[in-house]
Amino acid sequence: xxxxxxxxxxxxxxxxxxxxxxxxxxxxxxxxxxxxxxxxxxxxxxxxxxxxxxxxxxxxxxxxxxxxxxxxxxxxxxxxxxxxxxxxxxxxxxxxxxxxxxxxxxxxxxxxxxxxxxxxxxxxxxxxxxxxxxxxxxxxxxxxxxxxxxxxxxxxxxxxxxxxxxxxxxxxxxxxxxxxxxxxxxxxxx
Numbered sequence: 001x002x003x004x005x006x007x008x009x010x011x012x013x014x015x016x017x018x019x020x021x022x023x024x025x026x027x028x029x030x031x032x033x034x035x036x037x038x039x040x041x042x043x044x045x046x047x048x049x050x051x052x053x054x055x056x057x058x059x060x061x062x063x064x065x066x067x068x069x070x071x072x073x074x075x076x077x078x079x080x081x082x083x084x085x086x087x088x089x090x091x092x093x094x095x096x097x098x099x100x101x102x103x104x105x106x107x108x109x110x111x112x113x114x115x116x117x118x119x120x121x122x123x124x125x126x127x128x129x130x131x132x133x134x135x136x137x138x139x140x141x142x143x144x145x146x147x148x149x150x151x152x153x154x155x156x157x158x159x160x161x162x163x164x165x166x167x168x169x170x171x172x173x174x175x176x177x178x179x180x181x182x183x184x185x186x187x188x189x190x
Contacts, residue, residue: 005029006040013044013057013067018126019145022063041065061144062127071151086122093119094128098142098163101156105131105138 008029013020020028026037045057045065054073058066086094093116097103109116120140123129128146131138144154152159 005031005037006044009037009040010044010067013065016067019060019064019066019149022065025065038063058148060148064127064145066149068149086126089115090119090122094123094142094146095163095167097123097129097140098146099160101141101160102139104134105140108140 009025012025012028022034022038022041025041026032026034029037029040031037031040041057042059045059048055048057054070055067056070058068060066089112093108093112096112097108097120100107105117105120108120112119120129120138124131127143128149129140130143131140133139141156142159146152147154147159152162
């Protein structure tokens, strides 16, 4: 049962493409004992850590786990990666909230448009956002799960600095990539 259950857990983490709670994992693997399910996942975490692999299983707050690419590989394959967990619009809304947090939901909607309400709902469901009510609006902030999933610090000031740096880095890389495509290769010059 153990080896088969562990393989089912690994398959579930792969297929989900998002963090799964230990309860979800246990249900999928048909394991009644949450401690046993957690032990199997921790075995997988150790196994992935011991092998030379571009993949890792990461434990997240709230007793959740995710199978993901190691950070230093995700940029290298971004041009062939298929649909991610979030759409570009959802990522933009999430980045805006992360940079401006704590921020009123209504201010996000003013800047990002009314479609941001759907984005916010999905981001809350995925555990990337938390909120407090203030009158008729919500005050939005990112969660520890957001920081862990994207590799940021939990402290909001440091998280914002890291996010700004990553955005600048990506903008520079995108600019360089498009610039290199426009210029002929050295071997093509007359």
